[in-house]
Each structure stands twice: as structure tokens, then as C-alpha cells.
Amino acid sequence: MILSKHLSLFFLLLTLLSNRVEAADFVVVVNKENPIESLYKSEVKNIFLGKKIFWSDGHGIDVLLQTDGDVHRGFVLEILSKSPRQLSIYWLQELFSGKAMLPKEYPDDQSVKNEVAANPAAIGYIDILQLDDTVRGIQLK
Amino acid sequence: MNRYQGVFCIFLSGLIFLQTITPCQAYNFNEQLSINGFLSQGYIKSSHNNFLSNSLDGSFQLNEFGLTVNSVVNDNLRLGLQLLSRDVGEEGNNDVLLDWAVADYRFQDWLGLRLGKVKLPIGLYNQSRDTDFLRPMAFLPQSIYDENKRSLLVAAMGGSIYGNLSFGNRGNLDYQTYYGKIDFREDSGQSRGMEYLVNTMTRQRGLGPVSDFEADNRYVYGGSLLYSPPLDGLRLGVSYFTGQTDFAFKVGTKDGAARGTNKDLVVLSLEYAQPDWKFAVEYSEFTSDREALGRDIPDGRSQGAYVQLCYHLSEPLALSAVYDVFYADKNDPDGNNLVTHGQPDFLGWRKDFGVVLRWDINNRWIIKAEQHWVDGAALQMPIFNPQGVERLWNYFALKTSFNF
Numbered sequence: 001m002i003l004s005k006h007l008s009l010f011f012l013l014l015t016l017l018s019n020r021v022e023a024a025d026f027v028v029v030v031n032k033e034n035p036i037e038s039l040y041k042s043e044v045k046n047i048f049l050g051k052k053i054f055w056s057d058g059h060g061i062d063v064l065l066q067t068d069g070d071v072h073r074g075f076v077l078e079i080l081s082k083s084p085r086q087l088s089i090y091w092l093q094e095l096f097s098g099k100a101m102l103p104k105e106y107p108d109d110q111s112v113k114n115e116v117a118a119n120p121a122a123i124g125y126i127d128i129l130q131l132d133d134t135v136r137g138i139q140l141k
Numbered sequence: 142m143n144r145y146q147g148v149f150c151i152f153l154s155g156l157i158f159l160q161t162i163t164p165c166q167a168y169n170f171n172e173q174l175s176i177n178g179f180l181s182q183g184y185i186k187s188s189h190n191n192f193l194s195n196s197l198d199g200s201f202q203l204n205e206f207g208l209t210v211n212s213v214v215n216d217n218l219r220l221g222l223q224l225l226s227r228d229v230g231e232e233g234n235n236d237v238l239l240d241w242a243v244a245d246y247r248f249q250d251w252l253g254l255r256l257g258k259v260k261l262p263i264g265l266y267n268q269s270r271d272t273d274f275l276r277p278m279a280f281l282p283q284s285i286y287d288e289n290k291r292s293l294l295v296a297a298m299g300g301s302i303y304g305n306l307s308f309g310n311r312g313n314l315d316y317q318t319y320y321g322k323i324d325f326r327e328d329s330g331q332s333r334g335m336e337y338l339v340n341t342m343t344r345q346r347g348l349g350p351v352s353d354f355e356a357d358n359r360y361v362y363g364g365s366l367l368y369s370p371p372l373d374g375l376r377l378g379v380s381y382f383t384g385q386t387d388f389a390f391k392v393g394t395k396d397g398a399a400r401g402t403n404k405d406l407v408v409l410s411l412e413y414a415q416p417d418w419k420f421a422v423e424y425s426e427f428t429s430d431r432e433a434l435g436r437d438i439p440d441g442r443s444q445g446a447y448v449q450l451c452y453h454l455s456e457p458l459a460l461s462a463v464y465d466v467f468y469a470d471k472n473d474p475d476g477n478n479l480v481t482h483g484q485p486d487f488l489g490w491r492k493d494f495g496v497v498l499r500w501d502i503n504n505r506w507i508i509k510a511e512q513h514w515v516d517g518a519a520l521q522m523p524i525f526n527p528q529g530v531e532r533l534w535n536y537f538a539l540k541t542s543f544n545f
Contacts, residue, residue: 042310042371051305051313052250060216081373083416085456088504092544093275097260097268098221098241101175101211 284445289330349393
């Protein structure tokens with residue numbers, strides 16, 4: 001009991017020392033043919049960490065990451081609870097230990113929208129202000 | 142300029158060249174094939190004892206080069222391999238070896254099968270232990286990730302069943318089991334450790350010299366569970382490993398035999414990571430049950446644990462500290478049994494405190510500088526110090542790594 005209290009205080013102290021950056025507003029997007037309308041945050045996290053690799057119809061999921069920028073940082077911090085650098089290292093661990101290939105990276109919102117619009121298996125994230133009818137925004141539960 | 146300084150200069154030249162070419166997308170020939178890799182070169186200098194290499198004089202024999210090729214055949218099947226060249230003291234000598242090679246078939250999220258040479262999931266970091274870029278320090282904590290046991294623990298020719306079980310808002314569980322055989326090299330720490338033991342025994346008995354030393358691993362098997370609870374950043378793990386290796390050699394003109402049963406390695410792991418810091422603690426026990434020249438060696442059950450904290454002073458600059466403890470026999474932490482056999486008690490433990498500063502120059506290039514202060518000389522230190530070992534020693538390492 002005393003140990004768990006000390007551990008809690010320790011983690012709280014470390015958390016207070018963290019200097020998180022405010023997240024940008026983003027929306028998770030899929031192809032308009034994809035029937036999924038909403039996903040739990042934990043499902044999105046598992047998808048972008050390569051733990052969930054199949055859609056419910058059995059087709060593979062194509063994960064699209066943005067290279068950097070505020071939207072990327074906001075998504076990675078809020079959904080994956082990692083810094084962009086930690087996410088990069090996570091995927092390199094998966095790659096170099098023989099578990100997976102790296103997800104595709106795109107430089108900006110428009111290139112993500114272009115790929116998602118053309119690829120029924122794709123999922124990505126963009127600035128919520130850039131959402132239009134070429135792709136479909138997913139509601140996060 | 143000696144051979145290793147030459148290698149270092151070539152490495153740095155290559156690094157500068159690679160900085161001028163385009164990012165990693167350049168190596169994705171199409172959506173189905175990708176080539177990636179990593180390079181690292183280090184320098185180690187120690188006081189009082191050699192560690193892994195001739196480090197008392199300073200050594201550049203601390204490098205890894207990896208080349209990884211992956212090909213996606215379809216949504217379910219991936220083919221991949223990694224070539225690895227490394228040099229850590231007497232081990233590796235930059236021969237190019239197959240690190241892993243798999244046909245990876247995923248039936249469902251919760252069920253996959255890998256056949257070929259598969260990496261072994263032991264603790265949190267064993268599967269990525271050769272990629273310096275991925276960890277805060279140049280050396281993983283030796284109590285769990287002993288460099289001398291690398292050949293035994295890193296990968297096996299065989300198969301692995303794995304998957305991820307999702308429990309919705311109660312987290313998810315990664316599991317992996319494996320069975321296979323290890324292809325030992327004569328220069329591996331495991332072979333050299335047994336050869337050192339046999340040499341010591343034959344010398345004590347006044348027998349002839351040991352020659353033609355060969356290792357033949359019979360099997361390894363084990364598995365791991367890694368639970369990610371709903372608390373973001375927390376991972377809890379347990380892993381298990383057992384293996385058996387036979388050794389054959391000549392003592393003078395006669396055949397000799399030895400057996401090493403490395404059984405019941407258990408590692409308990411906890412990692413809690415937030416964007417600016419990471420805390421990790423792991424605990425392990427391990428039985429190295431050896432028989433040599435008809436005699437059962439009283440090895441006992443070893444015990445090890447470490448605690449590590451990494452804090453990012455800024456995004457590219459991280460400061461880490463580790464305290465790492467190992468006891469060769471958990472029932473004899475003071476090494477009293479060693480004294481009764483005429484050996485120093487401090488061969489029974491190793492207590493290592495280290496600090497490191499890591500600078501991520503960019504997403505692909507890093508530099509680390511680290512200092513360790515060590516009490517004790519367990520974990521095969523006599524192999525590197527035939528002239529004798531000392532209890533208190535320290536080592537400094539400088540290492541730079543690049544990935545593409």
C-alpha cells in the first residue's frame with residue numbers, strides 16, 4: 001500500500017515535469033467506401049501502432065502517417081500518448097526486430113487526403129479544417 | 142592509424158555521405174518492397190578491467206551495421222530479412238551474418254505465424270538489442286541483456302506464433318511463443334565462457350590442452366506476454382526462455398564433452414513512458430546448469446534487476462540514468478561459495494550505475510556519451526581479463542548511430 005502510494009507520487013511528479021505541447025485539432029479520415037463511421041480511441045491507437053492490421057471485412061489496413069507538423073504532433077500526443085520521436089523509434093523497433101514494415105509517410109494534409117481518397121484500405125489524419133467530401137471523417141468514441 | 146580507427150573514419154565518411162541523400166522514402170522502391178538499415182560505431186575506454194574488448198587501452202571494436210529488406214506479398218504475407226555485421230571485442234569481427242529472416246503470415250490480428258530465423262522476445266528490448274539507435278544507452282542493462290549471452294538469446298531458426306488480443310477499453314495483450322535452434326559461433330560469449338571453464342578444469346587436473354571446441358545447440362523455446370493496460374504509456378511484461386547446448390572438444394588426443402542447460406530464464410518487465418520521459422524496471426532469474434568433463438558445476442540461480450529513467454531535457458536531448466544489479470547466485474549474494482573455491486567473492490556480483498547524454502542530431506543521426514561506475518566482476522569478466530580482475534572499475538563509451 002505504502003509502496004503503491006510512493007509509486008503514484010513518483011509518476012505524478014514525473015508527469016508534472018513533462019512539458020506537453022498543446023495538440024492541434026485533427027480528424028481521422030478513411031476512404032468514402034469504408035463503411036466504418038466511428039472507432040474507439042483505443043482501436044485507433046492499435047491501428048496506428050500496427051497491432052490491429054485488418055479491417056472488419058478482413059482486408060488489410062494501410063496506415064498513413066504525416067511526416068511532421070502540428071497536426072502530426074497533436075495526433076501522436078493525444079491518440080498515441082507519444083512524442084513524434086517516440087513514435088518514430090517505436091516503428092523502427094518493429095522494423096529492425098522483424099515484426100513489421102514502416103507505415104507510409106506523407107508530407108501534408110492534401111497528400112494524405114489524395115491517398116485516402118484513392119485507397120479504400122487507407123486511414124490517416126488531417127487538420128480538421130481541411131476535411132472535405134473527398135474523404136470521410138471518423139468519429140472517435 | 143590502426144585498423145579500428147580506419148573503420149571509424151570510413152564510417153564517419155559514410156555518415157556524411159548519407160546525410161546528403163534523400164530521406165528513407167528513397168529506398169521504398171514501390172509499395173511492396175523497402176530497404177532500410179542502420180550503422181553505429183562506438184569507442185569504449187575502461188579502467189582496472191577490460192570489458193568486452195581490450196577496453197583498458199581504449200577500443201573501437203564496438204559497432205553494428207544492419208541492412209533490412211522487407212517485401213509485402215499480400216495483406217497476410219510479408220517476407221523479410223536482416224543482415225547484420227557487428228564487432229564487439231573478440232565477437233563478430235564484422236562478418237556479415239543473417240540476423241533474422243522470416244516468412245510472416247498473419248491470419249487475424251490475434252494470430253500470426255513466423256517461420257525462419259526469428260528474434261526472441263525476452264524482456265522489453267531483446268528483439269531490438271543490436272540497433273543502438275533505438276535505446277537511450279549504448280549498452281542495455283547487462284543484468285538482463287548480458288552481451289556474453291547474446292548468441293544464445295538473440296534469435297533462433299524455427300518458428301513463432303504471435304498475435305495481439307484486444308480487450309477494448311481494458312487494454313490489449315501481445316503474445317509470442319517460439320521454438321527453434323541456435324546457430325552458435327565459436328567466438329560467441331556463450332562458447333567462450335564454456336571453453337574458459339573447460340580450460341580451467343583441465344589445467345587444474347593437469348590434463349592436456351583443449352582444442353577443436355565446437356558448440357551444438359539442441360533447442361530453445363519460450364514465449365512472452367506484454368500487456369498494455371488502459372493507462373497510456375504503461376506496459377507490463379513477462380517472458381520465459383529455456384535452451385540446451387552440447388559442447389564437444391579434444392583434451393589432448395581424447396574426446397571431451399560438456400553441456401550447458403540454460404533453463405527457466407524469467408523476466409518481469411514494467412515500462413511507463415510519457416512523451417518527455419520513460420521509466421523502465423526489469424527483474425530476471427536464470428539457471429545456467431553446466432556439466433563439463435563429467436562434473437556437475439554448482440552454478441546456482443542468478444538474479445538481476447535494473448531501474449532506468451530517461452528524461453528529455455529538450456526534444457533532441459535526453460539524459461538517462463540506470464542502476465543495474467546482478468548476482469551470479471541469488472542464494473549467495475556475497476560470493477562466499479566462490480571464496481571457498483579460491484576465487485574472489487566479487488565475481489559473484491555486478492552493481493553498475495550509469496549516466497548517459499543522448500543527442501538526436503536529427504531523425505536519423507544520434508550521438509551518445511555515457512559513463513558507468515561498477516562494483517563487482519560477475520558476468521564472465523575473467524574471460525576478458527586473464528591477468529586477473531579487480532572489484533571496482535568504470536567505463537566510458539561514446540557512440541554514434543545512423544539509420545535509413
